[in-house]
Amino acid sequence: MNTHNIFKSVLFSTLLLIGNSCSDRKGIDVIPMPRSVEYHSGNFTISPETKFYTNLSAESRQALTDYLEGTSLGSVPFAESATGNNGIELNLCDSSIVTGNEAYRIEIDKKGVRLSANTETGIFYGLQTLLQLLNNGDNKTLPALTINDSPRFPYRGLHLDVSRHFFDKEFVKKQLNAMAYFKMNRLHWHLTDGAGWRIEIKKYPRLTSFAAWRPFDKLNDWWVGGRTFCEQDDPRAVGGYYTQDDIREVVAYAAERHITIIPEIEMPGHSEEVLATYPELSCSGKPYVNADFCIGTEKTFEFLENVLLEVIDLFPSEYIHIGGDEASKSSWKTCPRCQKRMADEHLNSVDELQSYMIHRIEKFLNDHGRKIIGWDEIIEGGLSPTATVMSWRGEEGGIKAVKAGNQAIMTPGKYCYLDAFQDAPNTQPMAIGGYLTLEKVYSFEPVPDSLSTKEAELILGVQGNVWTEHIPTPEHYEYMIYPRILALAEIGWSPSEVKKWDNFHTRALQAVNILREQGYNPFPLEKEIGDKPESYQKVNHLAIGKKVTYANPYSNHYAAQGEKTLVDGVRGGWMYNDDRWQGFIDCDFDVTIDLGKETDIKQVCAEFIQLKGPYVWLPKQVIISSSVDGEHYDTLATVDNDISPDIETLQFKEFGWEGNAKARYIRYKALSNGITGGWLFTDEIRIK
Structure with a gap:
């Protein structure tokens, strides 16, 4: 079975109709729950005569045809003109009918289906809802209803760490399919970290011939065994990287699913792999001594800017993530070059030295038409007005950012770190620590009560993070992601007034079955033990x-x-x-x-x-x-x-x-x- 297309074969068991009256309906098993659903009597059944019609361009229509191949709607052909009865219409409309770049409207009656949106993204998301609505019995029956839907937040993300353990491009594409199905639109690709460099940079080939490979199979063995790297052709070499062609392929694949990939290039900390390869960029000038770039040497900025130029060429994303977290800054306190930089720039602390670096990199990216996102440590020492903060150490970083007028993405570890145990730890594979159930993820409210209405508008959305210290295999990775990321998908999309835990839990159980049938390895939610x-x-x-x-x-x-x-x-x-x-x-x-x-x-x-x-x-x-x-x-x-x-x-x-x-x-x-x-x-x- 081709497991990287979640939409193949039967995808859903979603609508239970006990009768035709509105009062008899259980509701719809769609994730995320739409903003508004109005139920009607009857249904529409797809027949051999059913055809699609769309006013999209020929190129976009062909892209939809390719995308739908193998799905429950894949056998429905496109007609050249409106079909009237027994048709599925996918039409771009003006904003007086549907408002919002990702919004859509679905009307289903016994005559057919009308899906309207004012963007192709809206059409795409409406199709995801149609796919989830199809009846499990014959994959051809849709309930009569009207849906008006749009997302609560513009940013609905999944973070993928491929540094600590490498996962190939097919794995990434597989997750993109699931993300699209649940209307998630940002993949935060953590491509570099102290445990391995994963992106080809033409100007610095040693990053992928050396810094991408470790002489240990397991990260923990590498961690206690000296944390050294090895040549790619070493018989002990474990690791990998994406070629620039791989990157372009995955970026295009994501774009077809209306997902933007945001690359992360870590700086100034979490850079052991770079400094082992190019020690002249460290304060000591020696490999395997420092974890932070030396901010006192211009060679550091030359390196980072050259890397970012190639990254910009590969990723069309408006944002580039520059990390900024957990830099020890200890070597800067005694490094003559860093101390000179601080004196020359009139900086009073190493926090301000980090802020100097962040501002300088931000200006470089701004000059090349891009913006920065960083972990909440980029606030320390002063935050520029155009930086976006990803708040992971609780919600405080996000609150501080928006009160200063900056945008923020909420991803606090307490609710959003999916590498934590999700059930009784003695029944689960190894995890970094913490205990995070599906219910607790679902309870997260991204907008703190302390924010004003205007400040709340600066919260862009939510993101689920997965770090792979203890996740060496694709199966383990998926086990940690699903179904918890579905809770964040609904938090990011659905208005809070339609969210209900018991109802979501029922829908999540269905989604777990669907994911399992399609070759994913979700946590068996139906066997959850619960808390101590x-x-x-x-x-x-x-x-x-x-x-x-x-x-x-x-x-x-x-x-x-x-x-x-x-x-x-x-x-x-x-x-x-x-x-x-x-x-x-x-x-x-x-x-x-x-x-x-x-x-x-x-x-x-x-x-x-x-x-x-x-x-x-x-x-x-x-x-x-x-x-x-x-x-x-x-x-x-x-x-x-x-x-x-x-x-x-x-x-x-x-x-x-x-x-x-x-x-x-x-x-x-x-x-x-x-x-x-x-x-x-x-x-x-x-x-x-």
């Missing part, structure tokens, strides 16, 4: 609502419910990022609970979580003490950890005491294992 059982029901204990005193502060990034977190009766779920686990970084967890009066106690316990990838560790030791007066404490228990920090899989462990004692104050201290950058997470201290 303890998280569903509140627990009652003596410390509920009592005062908690912290010797060391919790992290503002993982504050959960603040000072009531540890005594609110709410247990954490499968992962530390669910707003129920409270996090502490680079310190001991040390709290004292005041029960209010001397109390008989028999048990004190708390649970901790460990996941090696994101540096979340179990404590080295736990010390539990009690006091009657708050000054003199007796040790009730000292509990050592017996689980190794080297275990890769998710671990939970309770540290507690049981016995008989009288106490008003309970001190619970969990010792950090001393690994720099390490976290401790707990959810509730239960006292009985």
